[in-house]
Amino acid sequence: MDKTYDHKTTEDRIYKMWEEAGAFKPFGSAHGKPFGSAHGKPFGSAHGKPFGSAHGKPFGSAHGKPFGSLPPEADKQGKPFSIIMPPPNANGELHLGHAIFVAVSDALIRYHRMRGEPTLWLPGVDHAGILTQVTFEKKLRKEQDKSRYDLGREEFVKQCYKFCMDNKMLMENQLRALGASCDWQREKFTMDPQISQLVLETFIKMHREGLVYRGFRIVNWCPRCRSTLADLELEWKEQEDQLYFVRYPKTWEEGYVIVATTRVEPIWLDTHLAVNPTDKKNLHLIGKNVKNPLTGKDMKIIGDEFVDPKFGTGVVKLTPAHDSKDYQVAIKHNIPIKNGIDFDGKLTSDAGQWAGLKTKVARQLISEYLSKNNLLEKIVPFKHEVAVCERCATTIEPLVSRQWFVSIKPLAKRATTAVETGKVKIIPKKYEAMYFNWMKNIRDWPISRQIWWGQQLPVWYGRSSQKTTEQIHEFELLKKGDTRSRTDVLESPIVSQDMPAGDDEYIQDPDTFDTWFSSGQWPVNTLKNSDTNDFKHFYPTTVMNTAYEILFLWVARMIMFGLYLTDEVPFQVALINGVLRDEKGQKMSKSKSNGINPNEAIAKYGADAVRMALLAGRDSGNDLLISKQQMEERIRGYRNFSNKLWNIGRFVSMQFTDGSPVDIPFYEDLVAARKTLHPQDRRILSQLTMQINRVTKALDNYNFGEATSSLYEFTWHTYADWYLENLKLRIRTYELEKKHEETAKTLSVMRYIYFTILKLLHPFMPFVTEEIWHLMPIESKNLLITASWPTRSED
RNA sequence: GGACUCGUAGCUCAGCUGGUAGAGCGUUGCAUUCACAUUGCAAAUGUCAGAGGUUCGAAUCCUCUCGGGUCCACCA
Numbered sequence: 001m002d003k004t005y006d007h008k009t010t011e012d013r014i015y016k017m018w019e020e021a022g023a024f025k026p027f028g029s030a031h032g033k034p035f036g037s038a039h040g041k042p043f044g045s046a047h048g049k050p051f052g053s054a055h056g057k058p059f060g061s062a063h064g065k066p067f068g069s070l071p072p073e074a075d076k077q078g079k080p081f082s083i084i085m086p087p088p089n090a091n092g093e094l095h096l097g098h099a100i101f102v103a104v105s106d107a108l109i110r111y112h113r114m115r116g117e118p119t120l121w122l123p124g125v126d127h128a129g130i131l132t133q134v135t136f137e138k139k140l141r142k143e144q145d146k147s148r149y150d151l152g153r154e155e156f157v158k159q160c161y162k163f164c165m166d167n168k169m170l171m172e173n174q175l176r177a178l179g180a181s182c183d184w185q186r187e188k189f190t191m192d193p194q195i196s197q198l199v200l201e202t203f204i205k206m207h208r209e210g211l212v213y214r215g216f217r218i219v220n221w222c223p224r225c226r227s228t229l230a231d232l233e234l235e236w237k238e239q240e241d242q243l244y245f246v247r248y249p250k251t252w253e254e255g256y257v258i259v260a261t262t263r264v265e266p267i268w269l270d271t272h273l274a275v276n277p278t279d280k281k282n283l284h285l286i287g288k289n290v291k292n293p294l295t296g297k298d299m300k301i302i303g304d305e306f307v308d309p310k311f312g313t314g315v316v317k318l319t320p321a322h323d324s325k326d327y328q329v330a331i332k333h334n335i336p337i338k339n340g341i342d343f344d345g346k347l348t349s350d351a352g353q354w355a356g357l358k359t360k361v362a363r364q365l366i367s368e369y370l371s372k373n374n375l376l377e378k379i380v381p382f383k384h385e386v387a388v389c390e391r392c393a394t395t396i397e398p399l400v401s402r403q404w405f406v407s408i409k410p411l412a413k414r415a416t417t418a419v420e421t422g423k424v425k426i427i428p429k430k431y432e433a434m435y436f437n438w439m440k441n442i443r444d445w446p447i448s449r450q451i452w453w454g455q456q457l458p459v460w461y462g463r464s465s466q467k468t469t470e471q472i473h474e475f476e477l478l479k480k481g482d483t484r485s486r487t488d489v490l491e492s493p494i495v496s497q498d499m500p501a502g503d504d505e506y507i508q509d510p511d512t513f514d515t516w517f518s519s520g521q522w523p524v525n526t527l528k529n530s531d532t533n534d535f536k537h538f539y540p541t542t543v544m545n546t547a548y549e550i551l552f553l554w555v556a557r558m559i560m561f562g563l564y565l566t567d568e569v570p571f572q573v574a575l576i577n578g579v580l581r582d583e584k585g586q587k588m589s590k591s592k593s594n595g596i597n598p599n600e601a602i603a604k605y606g607a608d609a610v611r612m613a614l615l616a617g618r619d620s621g622n623d624l625l626i627s628k629q630q631m632e633e634r635i636r637g638y639r640n641f642s643n644k645l646w647n648i649g650r651f652v653s654m655q656f657t658d659g660s661p662v663d664i665p666f667y668e669d670l671v672a673a674r675k676t677l678h679p680q681d682r683r684i685l686s687q688l689t690m691q692i693n694r695v696t697k698a699l700d701n702y703n704f705g706e707a708t709s710s711l712y713e714f715t716w717h718t719y720a721d722w723y724l725e726n727l728k729l730r731i732r733t734y735e736l737e738k739k740h741e742e743t744a745k746t747l748s749v750m751r752y753i754y755f756t757i758l759k760l761l762h763p764f765m766p767f768v769t770e771e772i773w774h775l776m777p778i779e780s781k782n783l784l785i786t787a788s789w790p791t792r793s794e795d
Numbered sequence: 796g797g798a799c800u801c802g803u804a805g806c807u808c809a810g811c812u813g814g815u816a817g818a819g820c821g822u823u824g825c826a827u828u829c830a831c832a833u834u835g836c837a838a839a840u841g842u843c844a845g846a847g848g849u850u851c852g853a854a855u856c857c858u859c860u861c862g863g864g865u866c867c868a869c870c871a
Binding site: 001003004005218231232243259260261262263306307308311312316317319323324325326327328329384385398430431433434436437438441548549551552581583585605616617618619622623624625626627630631633634636637638639640641642643644646647648649650651652653654697698701703705706709712713720721724725728 | 797
């Protein structure tokens, strides 16, 4: 063994060895197979001299049994443990946030595998609809100076697919580099044809049962993506705008009613103003009429509680089609709702001289017009929050459109109950409150997207059902594959997997599903789509480990879909990870380059060190605020720890290399003689028992910080600094006094403790522990990854 | 507006069901052919945000105040 542990020459080799031995399979052939057989070489040969043979005394050979406890026989009847990997988005590399879920999930997976349970970690990647489409569009613009329209839908989708596949490979390699012991043969992609098929079936089933419907209502529209977005897909950005105080001429006397608004561009569309009926100052206005300052048409003033008397002048204009609050009010008061802004974010042809202008331009021109005609009281600067597209940061244009919605209340009700009754536990518990709060206020979920990258809706329109000229016109456009046509004007959708039979001519709805509609079904669909009966064995899965950012987007939806599709929860525990932030509290991201790149960190310090740095001494459910530099120091600290562990290994094996005069007995054979052991040996043994119990309990409770830091403390400061230092002195004395039996007993204890430490550390530091395990002087041995988890009661 | 959460050593954070404070990094000494300088030994620093309450006893439970953060929601 070299003086320092070199992760660079170790990690790849070890990972390949695990994979080739089939160690990641839930019912693997690797279980119980002695190490080396997969390679057809005797143990240790890869590293030079097999220990012991040179000295003729491999320890344990005299007893003819393998060292340590028996390996687990993963038993098909045993209680399974399973995790479905949250599929990383197929649009880029992994960041350190992903490394958290690998560190956490892999620790659990390895722990349960060592306990002999059939253990499955199923990997996958997500096509990430809008996000990937936007990312790829940027790439397209940059590299080929083309838009998606230049490629056309078919070609665009083809290239998007390839883009995802390329990224997928990169991510797989990163997951391997981190040591993720997932079963690659079961890997899934959300756009796999079989997975997509199941997604469509779900939609059809929900439609049949009245859980999805097509509704005409206000939606969040991104003019750049040209698609609807759900509320959860918005971001709120503070913006410096202007508040225009617009004069509406009174009809019953001279003068104006003043309205404060940031949006003057749809004024021509407006037919009503509103005041709060409890507002004494403006109460008298209710029922009166003013003139629309742009069109001169009469506008009625109504009363509604929603108006804040303290804002502006206490009078608001209503633009029902382009403001969701106004929309609600309009429904309530039966005010006609008319679109004045189209899918491209331009004013419609009804806007007269402003027709066809982008809203931003129109705002400027209209304010100038108002000003010129003495209809503008004043303009004041105004800071407020504006909704933007989460993916491309374009300002959202609320508009009224016909979209597909999931009728969410019935699903939410069951999902709420599942958590209330503990069928799904959310850990840390604090997230349960957030979950309930969200479920309580949940609104129907728009699932149709007008983007190209995703599963296309199994919805068809027949030509004969289209009656108006507009409908027929759009039908023709769609038929020609015109991607700018409006689907939402078409009438009488038919929900069906295949094109409906019959004499009529049909076209398929070009819309795709919201990404989360498909990933919400992920645990069900990944397991169902297997030829190994995984659904039967592993559903409901045990743990879902992911970040809280997607608690609602994903976790909540999986619970809803899981219950809907299978009547069972999709997982028993939702284990929520905190996120990494920089010293200013900003989320770490590639674009801000305020975080450590996992590839570089692994290359420099090893995956074990990176994993430990993310787990040790912290609560993985909490955020970690840490600067790039401090993170690196942290990782270096655990690299040092791997090296310490390595050097302890060197010391341990050195005790056996120069042939002691007696065989070193197995610790197991010493149990009867326990009382004759030196007090220090007895003490370390009882501390080991406590340590085993502590780590086991911590893992059962998802306390990774506790498990890792107590192991760190025990290994370094108890075992190495205290026990081994004292042991050196004792051995010297024993040898001087020719008490070889005492030496043998002590070395046996020393070895037993060390091997147990390797096992306990393996879930957290898989590479270095596995490597040391193989370099330890023992003749026949299994892989550490499938060695059995230590248990110990006081002998 | 609603919900949640945090405030512990210079920094980043642990501290589970209440019993007079811990780690890592950093700082300061000392040690070096002995498994490891990616090391060892030793040392210093805290009215656990503030106030009140429950208790024999609170960083730990309750209330309030101050100060951060996050999430949800239709702020013109």
